[in-house]
Amino acid sequence: MTLTRSLVSVVDDDESVRESLPDLLREMGFAVQAFSSAEDFLASDFLGLTKCLVLDIGMPGMTGPELQEELKLRRQQIPIVFITASRDDSVRPALIARGAVDCLFKPFSDTALLSALNAALRVA
Amino acid sequence: MQEWLVVTKVTKVHNDLSRVVDALPGLVWTALPDGDVDFLSQSWRDYTGHSPDDIHRRGWQAAIHPEDLPRLLERWPSDLAGGERGEMEARIRRFDGQYRWFLFRASPMADRSGQVVKWCGMNTDIEDRRRAEEADIDDRKRVEEAIRESEARKTAILDSALDCIVTIDHLACITEFNPAAERTFGYRRDEVVGKLLADVIIPPSLREQHRHGFARYLATGEARVLGKRLELTAIRADGREFPVELTITRIPLDGPPSFTGYLRDITARKRSEEELRRSEAFLAEAQRLSLTGSFSWSVGTGDITWSDQLYRIYEFDRGVHLTHKLIATRVHPDDAPPAMERMDSAVNDGMGWDDEYRLQMPDQSVKHIHFVAHALRDKEGRLEYIGAVQDVTERWLYEEALAKARLELAHVARITTLGTLTASIAHEVNQPLSGIITNASTCLRMLAAKPPNVEGALETARRTIRDGNRASEVITRLRALFARKDATAEPVDLNDATREVIALSTRELKRGRVILKEELADDLPPVTGDRVQLQQVILNLLRNGAEAMSAVNDRPRQLVIRTEREEGGGERLTVRDAGVGFEPQGADKLFQPFYTTKSDGMGIGLSVSRSIIENHNGRLWAELNDGPGATFSFSIPRRPEVGMSPRTRGRDGTPVADVSAQARGNS
Numbered sequence: 001m002t003l004t005r006s007l008v009s010v011v012d013d014d015e016s017v018r019e020s021l022p023d024l025l026r027e028m029g030f031a032v033q034a035f036s037s038a039e040d041f042l043a044s045d046f047l048g049l050t051k052c053l054v055l056d057i058g059m060p061g062m063t064g065p066e067l068q069e070e071l072k073l074r075r076q077q078i079p080i081v082f083i084t085a086s087r088d089d090s091v092r093p094a095l096i097a098r099g100a101v102d103c104l105f106k107p108f109s110d111t112a113l114l115s116a117l118n119a120a121l122r123v124a
Numbered sequence: 125m126q127e128w129l130v131v132t133k134v135t136k137v138h139n140d141l142s143r144v145v146d147a148l149p150g151l152v153w154t155a156l157p158d159g160d161v162d163f164l165s166q167s168w169r170d171y172t173g174h175s176p177d178d179i180h181r182r183g184w185q186a187a188i189h190p191e192d193l194p195r196l197l198e199r200w201p202s203d204l205a206g207g208e209r210g211e212m213e214a215r216i217r218r219f220d221g222q223y224r225w226f227l228f229r230a231s232p233m234a235d236r237s238g239q240v241v242k243w244c245g246m247n248t249d250i251e252d253r254r255r256a257e258e259a260d261i262d263d264r265k266r267v268e269e270a271i272r273e274s275e276a277r278k279t280a281i282l283d284s285a286l287d288c289i290v291t292i293d294h295l296a297c298i299t300e301f302n303p304a305a306e307r308t309f310g311y312r313r314d315e316v317v318g319k320l321l322a323d324v325i326i327p328p329s330l331r332e333q334h335r336h337g338f339a340r341y342l343a344t345g346e347a348r349v350l351g352k353r354l355e356l357t358a359i360r361a362d363g364r365e366f367p368v369e370l371t372i373t374r375i376p377l378d379g380p381p382s383f384t385g386y387l388r389d390i391t392a393r394k395r396s397e398e399e400l401r402r403s404e405a406f407l408a409e410a411q412r413l414s415l416t417g418s419f420s421w422s423v424g425t426g427d428i429t430w431s432d433q434l435y436r437i438y439e440f441d442r443g444v445h446l447t448h449k450l451i452a453t454r455v456h457p458d459d460a461p462p463a464m465e466r467m468d469s470a471v472n473d474g475m476g477w478d479d480e481y482r483l484q485m486p487d488q489s490v491k492h493i494h495f496v497a498h499a500l501r502d503k504e505g506r507l508e509y510i511g512a513v514q515d516v517t518e519r520w521l522y523e524e525a526l527a528k529a530r531l532e533l534a535h536v537a538r539i540t541t542l543g544t545l546t547a548s549i550a551h552e553v554n555q556p557l558s559g560i561i562t563n564a565s566t567c568l569r570m571l572a573a574k575p576p577n578v579e580g581a582l583e584t585a586r587r588t589i590r591d592g593n594r595a596s597e598v599i600t601r602l603r604a605l606f607a608r609k610d611a612t613a614e615p616v617d618l619n620d621a622t623r624e625v626i627a628l629s630t631r632e633l634k635r636g637r638v639i640l641k642e643e644l645a646d647d648l649p650p651v652t653g654d655r656v657q658l659q660q661v662i663l664n665l666l667r668n669g670a671e672a673m674s675a676v677n678d679r680p681r682q683l684v685i686r687t688e689r690e691e692g693g694g695e696r697l698t699v700r701d702a703g704v705g706f707e708p709q710g711a712d713k714l715f716q717p718f719y720t721t722k723s724d725g726m727g728i729g730l731s732v733s734r735s736i737i738e739n740h741n742g743r744l745w746a747e748l749n750d751g752p753g754a755t756f757s758f759s760i761p762r763r764p765e766v767g768m769s770p771r772t773r774g775r776d777g778t779p780v781a782d783v784s785a786q787a788r789g790n791s
Contacts, residue, residue, distance in 0.1 A: 016591055017562070086554075106555065109561065
C-alpha cells in the first residue's frame, strides 16, 4: 500500500455499482469517490485530484462519452475506463479511438478491472 | 279466091292472136273508154269459171273480192279518164271460190287522132309475192320490236344500275355514261359522251398507263385487264381521287372493238377494311403485350378458334388442328385432373368458369395461366364459349418472389426484434449480475486479507444475495412484459369468422394447390369469445393443414373445414387434411411450445392455439385419419363458465400475437 493512494472516481447512475465497486476498489488499494451523474462529478472538488475515471456509458443526463468530450474541452487529461451493461461490440473501439483506456462490459471480473486501472495509471 | 284467102288469113290471124292472148301469163281483158269490159280472155273465163255472158259489161265485178271492189271502182274511172297507164292490186275469186291477189295493169289504146278507143289490161297473179312481202314485213316488225325492247331493257339497266357503267369505243371515247356514273363522277352524260375516257375519269398519273395498255390491246390483242376484277384510283369532276373496283369487258360485236367498264366507288369499303385491319392489329398488339390470347369453342360442333397469341402461349404452330386432346397435352400433369374436372363441371351446368393452372411445354418449362371462359348460346341455342387466357407466369414468379421476400423480411424482423429484446434483457440482467460479481469479488478479497475483514465480507455477501433477488425481479418483469393483452368476450358467429379466414387464405391455399371444401353448419348460434383470437386459431389450423400437404402429389390436396353443434351446447370446428399426418405417439407433443420439426418454424403456433382455446374453456386436439392425413379439432362451449371468462390470462403466458410461426409434429 502506498502512502498516497491514487484517487479513482466512479460515475454511474446505478446504485448497486456505486455501492459495490468502491468497496472492491478500496480492497485493491485505491482511494475512491463515487458520483451518481456526470454533472455531479464535474461540479465536485475531486475533478483535479482524480487519477482515473471509471465511467458508465449510458446515464440519464450527460452520458459517459459526453463527459469524455467535456473533459477534453476542459483540458482535463483524466484516463477513462468505461463500463457498460449493454454489450455493443462496436462501441468499444470507438471509445478507445477517442482516448479511452478501456471499455469493460458488465459483469466484469476483478482482474479485468485491475489491469485496466493499472494501464490507466501508467498512462497518467 | 282472094276474099276467101283474106278471110282465111284474117281468121287465121285472129285464131293465132287468141292463142297468144291465152298463152300470156295473166288474165287479159279489154274495155271501152267508158270502162265497160268488152273482152275477157279465155284464161280469165277459165280462171274464174264464169261464162262469157256473165262477165261482159259489168258482170266481171262478181269475180272481184267484195272488200277490194269499191276501191277498184273508185280509182278505175279516174285512172282511165287520165289516159295514163294504171296499176292496182285486188283479189280475184278463182273458180273454186279461193281469192288470190292480182296486179291489175291497164294501158290505153289510141287512134290516129290520139283519142283513147280502148283499154287493154292484164291481171297478173301476185299472191305468192304478196305473201312473201307480208312475211317480210312481219319479220321486220318483229326485229324492230326486239330492238326496241332490247334498247329499253338496256336503258333500264343502265339507268337503274348501282354500279357506274361506262362504255367506250375503239378510240377510247365515251359512248355511254349511266346515271350512277353521273352521280359518282359528277359529270352529266352529255358532257362526257364523245370525250376520251382518260381525260374524264382517269387520274393524270394513270393516264399514260391507260393509253399504253389500250394501244397495246388494239395492236396485239393482249389484254391484261379484261374480265378481271381490278382496284384502281379514279378521279371526280372536282379533282378528288377515290378508289374504285372495276371490271372491263369487250362488247362482243363485230367491227372495231368497244368496251364496257363496270365501276364501283369502294371508298367506304376501303375505309372499313382499313379500320377492321387497324382494330385487328390493335387487338393483336394488345394480346401480344398483355400475353393474353383469346378463343372460342363451340361445344356442339367441337370447333375451336384461337388467336395468334394463344398459339404462342401454348407453343403450337398456327396450322395445327386444335382438339381438346391436343390442348390437354400442354396442361401440367399435376394440374390437369382438377382443371379438367372444373371444366367438365362448368360445361355440364352451361356456366362460364375462371381458373388458374400451369402449362408444361415440351421443353419442360412451366407457364402459369389465368383462364376465363364465358358461356354463350348461339342462334340454335347450342352452348358456346368465348374467353381469354393470360400468361401470368411473370406475375406469378413476381408474387412468389415477393412472398419469399416478405417471409424473409418477417424472419429478419423477428430476429431484429429478438435482438433488441435480448439486448434490453441483457442490460436489465447485467446490472444486478455486475453487482453480484463485484460484491463476490470484494467479499473474497476481504476474506483473503490478513486479517480477514469479516464484517466487510458479510456486508458484501448480503449485497450479493440482494442483487440476486434483483435479477430475479428483472426476469419477473420481463415475463410481465411478454404477457398478452386481455382477451375480449363478445358474441362470435363461428361460420362468419371462418369465412373471413378462408377469404384471407384463398390466395395462399390456391398457391399451395389446396382444394378447400367448406362444410359449415346451418344456423349456428354465436359463441362468446375473442373473435380475433379464434380466427388466429382457425388460420393456424388451415395453414398447418395446407403445409402438411405441401409434399403431397399423388392425391388431391383436399382440406375440409367443418363447423357443427356439439351436444351440451358447444360448437366444434374441425380441419381435416390429407397430408403426411404425425407420429401416433407424438400427438401430445404437438402442442408443446417450441416443438417443431420444421426448420423455419418456432414451434409455438399450436401451443398458442391450444392456450387460446383453453382460455375459451374449450379443447384443441389432433387425431390421425383412417386414410392419409390428420384432423385438428377444437370445441368450445357456447357460453363460458361463470368466473372463467376469456379475460383470464393464458396459462403459460405465451404471447398469442405471433401465430405466423408454425408448429407441426409431422415427421
